[in-house]
Amino acid sequence: GASILLTLKLYFLFHLIIVWVFPTKIVLLITTRFGDDWKKCLELPPKDTRVKTSDVTSTKGNEFEDYCLKRELLMGIFEMGWEKPSPVQEESIPIALSGRDILARAKNGTGKSGAYLIPLLERIDLKKDHIQAIVMVPTRELALQMSQISIQLSKHLGGVKIMATTGGTNLRDDIMRLDETVHVVIATPGRILDLIKKGVAKVDKNQMVVMDEADKLLSQDFVVLIENIISFMPKNRQILLYSATFPISVQKFMSKHMQKPYEINLMEELTLKGITQYYAYVTERQKVHCLNTLFSRLQINQSIIFCNSTQRVELLAKKITQLGYSCFYIHAKMMQEYRNRVFHDFRNGLCRNLVCTDLFTRGIDIQAVNVVINFDFPKNAETYLHRIGRSGRFGHLGLAINLITSDDRYNLKNIEDQLVTDIKPIPSSIDKSLYVAEFHSVDAEDGGEEKA
Template structure:
């Protein structure tokens, strides 16, 4: 992909939504795109981005100021901090922001029981809007089809869709044109939809960072939220590890979930 200051930034951002292996650009445009396309530090410092960031930093004076903002603090961020930041001041709001207001439960099921369990949750819960996470794009589409066959309004979104299509689906979901959205981890970051009060992990994530980002889609703007995790036998160790790493408890799902835990008072 070739980009310079004479082309529309919006068009470039859309093109970067597709697969781009080599970017040929003027330095100013690279900096513009870095500011618009890349956001949280843990994503910014992932293996595909970190060499670019380090090169950009090399153009700055030694007395520069670098600030890192991220919802999580994985090893890659710590390594970068130790390398480039001299005696940084850390502000950690993890305890305050990440899990506050989100009630977490798990349901222990067999893989073949998941759709039936989801159907039961739909009938029992007071869902304003829900986001349902799967671990692969193929499972996203299959589950969305199953939910539609059950008679529920449902959209889906994943990384293999064209950017324009993803934008339209997300816009329609935000506008309330459907109650349920099935997605991959594409939608875990920076998505603020006030109406979402339930997140369901149809497939349980592999690590605590992904788990935090997912359940953080509910309980936004100080509202209450509910996270339901469908746990299979193979997920049991991940469940225990994520509880330990986050210092939180994911309790067994009760027969009745009190609406006061996740439904705003009128």
């Protein structure tokens, strides 16, 4: 009995020491792990010190933490290098979290993807094993890019299942994937409709639909597919539309399918403030020589060069390689697997220049691109806007150079008028501060190119 009593005394004495003598240390230990110091454990990318324009800096001063987001989602946001919300994110995130429909008009490269992916991921309920959100985009490349961003943002959320599905890939793989839990589907319209009609993608409980590049998705190419997809979803689903331009087709869709959408318009002007635009007046035969001169004189980090046909893309890429510059090319007639590889390698900086058709104009976000060259001038203002928006991403500086023949001169004037922008004659020397964030020389490579 004495030994039992001694044991009890020792237990209570130990209990008192732990609870009353060391309570502050216990609390401190918990605070260090779960309190305000959680940011110190983040794997942050190098800080982006480049100059940014008011397209992304003229904010209300909000922080991502102001929106009561899950800490695990905040960790993903900060590890993406997103420090503060851009104007379109400030406008979108709280409204999207409330469940209201949104019609948002904002320039390319101002953070539209974060404006819808952040609230979308915040609202995913991991206890439910059905599709809860669908993001529709017009191209395969954009679908793959959005899925990569979504996976990075959600990596600390502990089990959000994200799937990208596009045409040109094995349908059986998608069917097998959907046999397991999927919370978010990022898709091109044709493929997701095919999976819905086969009864594989069950969207009857889907709560959120996002359309990125909505003007393209609601054009004649896609609108019938979109209407069909929406018909399989519940009536109380939330719809978010994002685009740089909103033609009549978008207005028709809005009045038919959306419930008093919250309208965001950050388009007092159409072109990004950080992009300087020039034209060079040439004959068709002078274009390659002019391009060679630009390569030798400009400080190109990465460039995208646009042509108006697949045949011209291949011919120009061959010419650029013969001139001694590194060059990839991409167009819609190439096999999807090869397109994916080219896009991935260019994004990772394996090549300085990319020649392409308008396949590459929408939403493609490669931060290193600081020069866009229209080897062939586009036919309309919308295409021009999307092309030059490949440089100057997220408020950074960029250069757009247009090679203009006599056949293009009226088109140039029309596009200037429609976009209310000024495309100036190219000067003999272009100030590097207009398109190079930090300029310092390194050893020349790729036939004399200078690296930014």
